[in-house]
Amino acid sequence: MAIVSRKVSDLTGEEGAETDFAQVVVRQHPKLDQPKALDILVTELSSFKDIGDLVILEIKMPYGDSREAYVRVADFNKAAPDMDEVLKNARGTRGRLPGTRMA
Known part of the structure; x- marks a missing residue:
């Protein structure tokens, strides 16, 4: 038996290799009381202007x-x-x- 680990985007659920992802830290947002980290595909970063x-x-x-x-x-x-x-x-x-x- 093998354990398979996969990484998916927190935004879209798309799968990618570890090197395809950036970590985005949301430091301030009206709905948050502490910073939160998101794993996002590098190609998805363009959605943040x-x-x-x-x-x-x-x-x-x-x-x-x-x-x-x-x-x-x-x-x-x-x-x-x-x-x-x-x-x-x-x-x-x-x-x-x-x-x-x-x-």
Whole structure:
């Protein structure tokens, strides 16, 4: 007796070889409370149209809540007269704050 393993698409149920599949992680969706992984044939990826031209923001509120926001680049750039300069001068998210020293 032999055990046969086969892989099928979570979208269509079509069968394929392991190398025919991509893993797509759904990180946020109104019907989900946690990320979910889908196995999808590479040929099926074209059904997901990339919006592109987006800025992904993580917004951390002072009382601890955080959320992600997705904004078109053009709208994001309108928030400041020279957004390129604002971003260039912004502090990084890793390491110490600029101007701080170890005592």
